[in-house]
Amino acid sequence: MKMERMSVAEANGAIDRTRLDTIRADFPILKLQVSGKPLVYLDNAASSQMPQQVIDRIVRYQTAEHSNIHRAVHYLSELATKEYEEARVKVQHFLNAKESREVIFTRGTTEAINLVMHGYGRAFIGKGDEIILSGLEHHANIVPWQMLAEEKGAVIRVIPMNDHGELLIDEFEALFNAKTKFLALTHVSNALGTVNPVKEMVAFAHKHGVPVLLDGAQAAPHHAIDVQDLDCDFYAFSGHKMCGPTGIGALYGKAHLLEKMQPYQGGGDMILSVTFEKTVYNVIPAKFEAGTPPIMAAIVLGAAIDYLNGIGLGNIEAYEHELLEYATHSVSAIPGVRIIGTAAKKAAVLSFEIEGVHPHDVGTILNADGIAIRTGHHCAQPVMDRFHVPATARASFAFYNTKEEIDKLVAGIRKVQEMFT
């Protein structure tokens, strides 16, 4: 399946000027005017935009396919069930998981992590046990583990980072001991863009018999993921950061772990039989999908995966890297601007601060020129504390952005500086 995806990518070729115009034409929102200026959307790490092909899938489903799934014998229910399960197979191939039953649909990355905390953490982590997190984590991969630690009397240990925003691997390895029971780690930092050496870190954790959850929210949209190659035990991602809708994401888990985990929520669909005396839980993945799931959103996520595969994850990664290099070069050339997060290996995220100007003022002034960036702590307050800033301005790029848009960002930054001198 991995091979198939690569061949599609190669068939379509790299993202050059001509291809970029075709891609941009797929995204109706990119034609929007904001404050009377063409929208420059550089907030893709928060949420990406949706191409017409994916929007059309919503309309087709709601127009001609909608029903509840896994229940009735009528035409629509069978059709919706088939499409929903096919979407699961698309996610399986997207992640290169061994089996589709290792894919659980969730509301997003946050719910996927909470599912693992409840289903695995509450069953297998106890008093005095240690959970390792990294200093780069998003709050979604900190708070659930803190809640568990508080409930069970477990201990959180944190992998520190250097001034570039790279995790210190020696210190990471030194954290392991007989009490270490879990490693929850981000694949790519949302605040700084750092790509962590997760494959090596997973291998090290496994040497100590420690299972690993990877937060793939920022990684999945930007390069090919192969959970078998990474050998991670859990992988979580969100649909809306990869051209899909909000309210849908997925958790990959190794089958043998999912099978021994306790259910996350109780309800319909997750049971085999119910009496007031005893309930028998369904097999995976149904065991973790209580109630009517977001059927439309899951099917549309499948369409988003088709769209990304059509462009080719390899092409996306290469082009976004080109954008990052261009932006890093242009922005760092402006006196009085500091880039925060200078790891050797980065995804297309550029966090920066302008000397003497608060990021929120930067965001407001750029917005007046139609430029959308994120300002704030990016739900990663420990990262902000590490770099002694309350917040940063963050531009994050997708494969539909252009170098001209980066030029507009640079002009916007200069305008902010002029206003504040």
Next chain:
Amino acid sequence: MSDMKQLYQEVILDHNRKPRNWGAIADANRHADGHNPLCGDHIKLSMNVQGDKIESIAFEGHGCAICKASSSMMTSTVKGKTVQEAEMMVEEFRGMTTGTLDPENQPNHLGKLKVFAGVRDLPSRVKCAILPWHTLHAALHSEESASTEGRNDPVPDSGMVA
């Protein structure tokens, strides 16, 4: 609002650069902390109130230009005023920035503070301007801290996303 010069007027930029009443009051008998979790704006307000008069007031902390300038101008405005006058201004300022008071056509005592009227059009920035006034209200009532997330929330919290 597309013309940023309407919001970032010279008076605001000047108060941001050189905030007045910066620091802490040594013999303060009223304190409050103001915090805006969305932006990370954080101010510490201290005052000395004698009878019903604000004798001295100062602030420190960190925040965006709107928050800093608003804090600076708030302290300059209420220094020497009575508690009742200050409370009335809290209400008027809140009214102006949330759009329930039109400072040009309705009676008010806002004066120079009208430069903040522009934040009305920027819901995500209303909190920055209003924070010092919420903190003043909290300090006058000896509440320990003020937040832009709460009862007086001018706009629904837009939440925090990655």
